[in-house]
Amino acid sequence: MEFKIFDTYEEASKYSADLVADVLKEKKDAVLGLATGSSPEGMYKELIALYKKGEIDFSEVKSVNLDEYVGLDGSHHQSYRYFMDVNLFNHVNIDKKNTHVPNGIAEDLLEGAKAYDELIDSMGSVDVQVLGIGPNGHIGFNEPGEELLVHTHVADLKEETIEANARFFESKEEVPTKAVTMGVGAILKSKKIILIASGKNKAWAVQQMASDVITTKIPATLLKLHPNVTVVLDQEAASLL
Numbered sequence: 001m002e003f004k005i006f007d008t009y010e011e012a013s014k015y016s017a018d019l020v021a022d023v024l025k026e027k028k029d030a031v032l033g034l035a036t037g038s039s040p041e042g043m044y045k046e047l048i049a050l051y052k053k054g055e056i057d058f059s060e061v062k063s064v065n066l067d068e069y070v071g072l073d074g075s076h077h078q079s080y081r082y083f084m085d086v087n088l089f090n091h092v093n094i095d096k097k098n099t100h101v102p103n104g105i106a107e108d109l110l111e112g113a114k115a116y117d118e119l120i121d122s123m124g125s126v127d128v129q130v131l132g133i134g135p136n137g138h139i140g141f142n143e144p145g146e147e148l149l150v151h152t153h154v155a156d157l158k159e160e161t162i163e164a165n166a167r168f169f170e171s172k173e174e175v176p177t178k179a180v181t182m183g184v185g186a187i188l189k190s191k192k193i194i195l196i197a198s199g200k201n202k203a204w205a206v207q208q209m210a211s212d213v214i215t216t217k218i219p220a221t222l223l224k225l226h227p228n229v230t231v232v233l234d235q236e237a238a239s240l241l
């Protein structure tokens, strides 16, 4: 696990975008594993800028997103499908048919989760997986617990996650309490992982990633088992290292 620390979030975002761009330059039909939340927003802006400069091309790229809230359809402004459209897909030449986000409104969520794993498998491996991290160390919506799941599943969100994400909704009560998330298995299967963290509220989780411990109670610590992880931080997120 390599830690890269930058003075500002903007610099960290630029570095992360360059890492993704390197993958796209090497492989035109790369499979991108994508994340939502504030952490990767700056990176998406940089990727759009690189695309506009003609440095990268998304025409053959496929993408799979980590997670989606249960109960929100893609037109809901807090759905992760909407986030991806607005923050990246609408601004680059990716074919929307090649972009995938778990279905949070499937009639049968378990069937939907199984189909999502089959879809990921059918794409071959994810070339680069972008991750944020929850203040409690969650990745995707794999929340801390006695055990973690390998496959895509429906997760109950922890109270602290609902609180952390309430800033995007009108009120805490509107935050869905469940989400469909890729499991830790698919995340660890990707060839390369870039985890972006910014701000003081991530410093504890980042410190745990740098420790010698691996525990399901801090899901991001499992990334220590992966051979190619770059953790991209601003000063505040790195403040406890």
Ligand SMILES: N[C@@H]1[C@@H](O)[C@H](O)[C@@H](COP(=O)(O)O)O[C@@H]1O
Pocket: 035, 036, 037, 038, 039, 040, 066, 067, 131, 132, 133, 134, 135, 139, 140, 141, 161, 165
């Ligand atoms: N499910 C998402 C995660 O994928 C994200 O990494 C995390 C951090 O979000 P943010 O980057 O907005 O702090 O929270 C959310 O709950």
